[in-house]
Amino acid sequence: MASPDLKIRQVEAFRALMQRHTVTRAAQMLHISQPAMSRLIADFEERVGFALFTRQQGRLLPTVEANVLYTEVERAFVGLDSITQAAQQIRAMRRGSxxxxxxxxxxxxxxxxxxxxxxxxxxxxxxxxxxxxxxxxxxxxxxxxxxxxxxxxxxxxxxxxxxxxxxEPMRCILPAGHRLARKRVLKPEDLRDEPFVSFPLSFDARRTIDRVFVEHGVARQMTVEAQLSQTIVAFVAQGAGVALIDPVTASFAGERVAVRRFEPAIADxxxxxxxxxxxxxxxxxxxxxxxxxxxxxxxxx
The missing domain is CATH 3.40.190.10 (Periplasmic binding protein-like II)
Structure with a gap:
């Protein structure tokens, strides 16, 4: 009596035998013994309720029903192969978001x-x-x-x-060719009376920077305010003044402005x-x- 309770290993054995045509080669494909292969095919035939192969002159030939069933099996395995491929791509980090x-x-x-x-x-x-x-x-x-x-x-x-x-400490940036660019490290006293491009007063970084200059008794010319470090770089590159910016932005600003260390360090x-x-x-x-x-x-x- 046919049973709908098919086992994946039996289906794999049927597929292997259809593809390799002999029990020996099918068993090798699945890395199992020939007796195990024969047992799986016999169990599968019992499950589906009809003969899948006939033996003629020592060869196993698929029945018409087997060919029809194999078409459906291949459709299912195409989906499984896609799942396997997707898993491999995910594992290799070549798929996902x-x-x-x-x-x-x-x-x-x-x-x-x-x-x-x-x-x-x-x-x-x-x-x-x-x-x-x-x-x-x-x-x-x-x-x-x-x-x-x-x-x-x-x-x-x-x-x-x-x-x-x-x-990490913030960096001081200056227009290319600025007289202070010859120094490796700049201090508040070096920037006395320099035009300064700054963050808005609402920014924590602005308040911290201002406090350092007040503590050192250094006055600057507060010329321009800008929210973004990249905008500040653009102003400095155009000669609007000098500035202190975060080290990440400073790491790629060297193509447009001079970048120097600043002491005392102001952590970012x-x-x-x-x-x-x-x-x-x-x-x-x-x-x-x-x-x-x-x-x-x-x-x-």
Whole structure:
């Protein structure tokens, strides 16, 4: 009596025998013994309720019913092969998606550079990069609309975890050819009465920078305010003044402005934001590792 309870190993044995034509070669294909192969075929015939093979002159020949059934089996195995291929691609990080959000300091130029390199190493991965304020990045991670985020200030949230990636000093940038560019390290006294491009007063970085100059009794010419580090770089490149910016932006600003160390050090931080209780995918883990390596290079410059 036929039973609908088919076992995958029996179906695999039937498929192998249809493809290899002899029990010996089919058994080799499945890495089992000939008796085991024969048993699987016999059990499969009992399950389906009709003969699948006839023996003629020492050869096994598929019945008409077997050929019809084999067509359906192949359709099913095409799907299984697709699943296997997908699993292999996921394991090799050549399939999947990587959704990232970052605050402008890292998302406008630095993250695109890193993600372009990552995309070359992992073809087939869909990458999304969103640029938002730090608070919005945290909300996107908390709601799991993105995988990870990168922000320039700590913003605690019960649904996210913050991992500090850097605690590096800000850099001083000057127009190319500026008289102070000959110095390796600049101090507040060096910038006395210099036109200065600054962050808005509402920014923590602005208040910290201003406090350092007040403590050293140094006055600057506060000429321009801008929200984004990249905009500040553009102003400095045009000769609007000098500035202090985050080390990440400074790491690729050297093509447009002179970049120098500044003392006393004013620390700038970068945080990785991830959802609490949500395990990271292999793609997220790999990209986070790449980013940490890139940040190590910044520390040495």
């Amino acid at each position: 990587l959704r990232i959000a970052g605050s402008p300091a890292v998302a406008l130029e630095w993250l695109p550079r890193l993600l372009t390199s990552f995309a070359r190493e992992h073809p087939g991965v869909d990458i999304t990069l969103l640029t938002h304020s730090s608070s919005t990045v945290v909300q996107l991670v908390a709601s799991q609309r993105i995988d990870i985020g990168f922000i320039a200030e700590a913003m605690p949230h019960p649904a996210v975890r913050l991992d500090r990636l850097t605690h 931080e970068l945080y990785l934001v991830s959802a609490v209780g949500s395990p990271a995918s292999s793609l997220v883990t790999a990209f986070a590792a790449d980013m940490k390596l890139a940040l190590e290079k910044i520390k040495t410059t």
